[in-house]
Amino acid sequence: MSEREIGHPSRRRVLTIATIVIMSLLFVRLYQLQLLYHGEFGKKSQENSVRSVVKDPIRGYIHDRHGSLVVDVGPFYTITLTPIEYDARNTPFLAQLLGLNESLLAERIAKASAYSRFVPTRIKRDLDYESLAAIQENLYLLPGIGFEVEMKRTYPTKARATHLLGYNREITEAQLGRVGDYYRLGNVIGAGGLESSYETILRGQKGFTFFAVNAKGQVLGPFEEGTHDIAAKDGFDLILNVDVGVQAFAESLMTNYRGALVAIDPSNGGILALVSKPDFDPSIFSGVTPADLWTELNSDSTKPLFNRATMTRYPPGSTFKMVLAAAALDEKVITEHTRIQCYGAYRFGDRVFKDMHAHGSVNVVEAIQRSCNVFFYQLIMKVGFDKWTEYGRKFGFGRASGIDIGEETSGLLPSTSYYDRVYGKGRWTQGYLVSLSTGQGEVGVSPLQMAVYAAAIANGGTIHQPHAVQYIRNKRLNRLETVEQRSNPTGISQHTMDLIREGMRRAVHDPRGTGYAARISGIVSAGKTGTAENPHGVDHAWYIGFAPFDDPKIAVAIMLENAGFGGAKAAPIAGLVMERYLYGELKRYVPPLAPRATKPADSTRAITQVRTD
Structure with missing residues (x-):
């Protein structure tokens, strides 16, 4: 232009x-x-000049009721990788130093890069000293690689308490999206038991250290002399109701059995011991758990990961007879003087329900003592289905107990509406009640529920919410905080409870009683045996009891899968556990118990012929 x-x-x-x-x-x-956009660009500029390093807190300790350390923490070394500083050409060399498959290491590096290019991510935990020395010697050749000291769970006592305590394991990618922004790849998280249910209490609060870096990402030193650093706050400690000595002793008695044992303080619901067998060593999860080990545990037919104490649902057998006795007495269907004739069998329609013995004329106390089936067959017809269900609920059956270790079953307490729904209205008969009267049929309970039930009988009629944790040690305020729990009265009269307790006392201390094998040296106790009929194999053995009789300090429920008669196998173990707790030792010589190898548990269904315990 x-x-x-x-x-x-x-x-x-x-x-x-x-x-x-x-x-x-x-x-x-x-x-x-x-x-x-000044704030946004300023923030980006600061992010490019300041790098934060997370400082993990020390996880809280766990102590038993006497102060013994049950779960400790110990140091181990972890290798970290900061993707922005790392040279991928070093991967073969790094894999060799760490003893990892190169493709596996490359996969972990890719995950770390996808998670954050600037944040150090753990790529190998629980490093042995030989590998650590090799890394330290070659660290100058491996930009972006570092190591840090972490803490892992250790277990200093003989007790495993696996299903009670739970364990720690490395968080999965799937979990990261569900548990909030506290965790990062490579962190550990509580899994199962107290470690899971008290996770936010035990884990503490992370700290942060800030460093100044140049444009190449190289650390220049502390950012503004560390004035912005945030100190990590260690997790709070748990003080349990559990007696670790009794826990270890109970575990030893149940070696090679499949089953569970729960011991409770009847005065407050505190868990004194909780055993589920088979179990596993929780320390295997403290570092990185090999995938093949996790697969092995999951595929094991004995189900060691399954908490039999809280999650099983088996018929309770004759241990459930006290529910019916309570209903009959409190509803004035019978009195303590009412006698029913037992000829060794009971006919209902064209079916005959047999007993193991002809007990003759018995009252309710004698029926509990000698576990007379015919007495209870006839009694449920007088009490009725609805009242039986009502009193089962009063004792806590058919609902979760609210224990603080998390997972538990509510069990199954049949009712009229349940049978109408399952079989159709008018399509079931009163004959179903005969099996229910002796704890057979569809009724299903866990050992935990049975321990709560035994504790309620022991204390005269109060259902205490079971809880493993007694106190939380608040390290910020330097004080012990009591863990609250609810308590509800059953509403059952003291007179009724006294009669039931007397029947259970006689069951243990009268030679004709079914629980005679549970006697404790020098202490009066009470109990009731039970056998859950199993049409597919050997029966399951039950025993519930408490001691001392006049001032109960411990209530116990034990279930052994495929172990046969409750009085022969379950009762002796329960008696020994109570004796160990009350005396702190055994007052008698006990020959080594020879537990039998058991088969995987079968389902149990209602049958028309049941045995006496």
């Missing part, structure tokens, strides 16, 4: 307007950059 053309007045106006528009746009953009 010539100078003459530019000088034309109309063209000058167009050029002036265009210049003004362009300058206005530039001014607006400058305003956006300087004022509107």
Whole structure:
């Protein structure tokens, strides 16, 4: 364009307007950059010049009721990788130093990069000293690689308490999206038991150390002399109701059995011991658990990961007879003087329900003592289905107990509406009640529920919410905080409870009683045996009891899968556990128990012929 053309007045106006528009746009953009987006760009600039390093807190300790350390923490070394500083060409060499498969290491590095290029991510935990020395020797050749000291769970006592305590394991990618932003790849998290249910109490609060870095990501030193650093706050400790000596002793008695034992303080619901067998060593999860080991545990037919103390649902057998006795006495269907004749069998329609013995004329106390089936067969017909269900609920059956270790079954307490739903209204008969009267049929309970039931009988009729944790040690305020739990009266009369307790006392101390094998040297106790009929194999053995009789300090429920008669196998173990707790030792010589190898548990269904315990 010539100078003459530019000088034309109309063209000058167009050029002036265009210049003004362009300058206005530039001014607006400058305003956006300087004022509107100043915070955002300032933040990005600071992120590029400051790097934070997470400082994990020490997880809380776990102590038993006497102060013994049950779960400790010990140091181990972890290798970390910061993706932005790492040179992928070093992967073969790094894999060799760590003793890892190269493709597995590459996969972990890729996950670390996807998670964050700037945050150090754990790529190998629980490093042995030989590998650590090799890494330290070659660290100058491996930019982006570092190591840190972490703490892992250790177990200093003989007790495993696996299903009670739970364990720690490395968090999965799937979990990261569900548990909030506290965790990062490579962190551990509580899994099962108290470690899971008290996770936020035990884990503590993370700290952060800030470093200044240059444009290449190299650390220059502390950021602003560490004035912005945040100290980690260690997790709180748990003080349990559990007696670790009794726990270890109970575990030893149940070696090679499949089953569970729960011991409770009847005065408050505190868990004194909780055993589920088979179990596993919780320390195997403290570091990185090999995938093949996890697969092995999951595929094991004995189900060692399954908590039999809280999750099984078996018929309770004759241990459930006290529910029916309570209903009959409190509803005035019978009195303590009412006698029923037992000829060794009971006919209902065209079916005959047999007993193991002809007990003759018995009252309710004698029926509990000698476990007379015929007495209870006839009694449930007088009491009725609805009242039986009502009193079962009063004792806590058919609902979860609320124990603080998390997972538990509510069990199954049949009712009229349940049978109408399952079989159809009018399509079931009163014959179903005969099996229920002796704890057979569809009724299903856990050992935990049975321990709560035994404790309620022991204390005269109060259901205490079972709880393993007694106190939380608050390290911020330097004080012990009591773990609250609810208590509910059953509403059953004291007279009724006294009669039931007397029947259970005689069951243990009268030679004709079914629980005679549970006697404790020098202490009066009470109990009731039970056998859950198993049409697919050997029966399951039950025993519930408490001691001392006049001032109960411990209530116990034990279930042994495929172990046969409750009085022969379950009762002796329960008696020994109570004796060990009350005396602190055994007052008698006990020959080594020879537990039988058991088969995987079968389902148990209602049958028409049941045995006496």
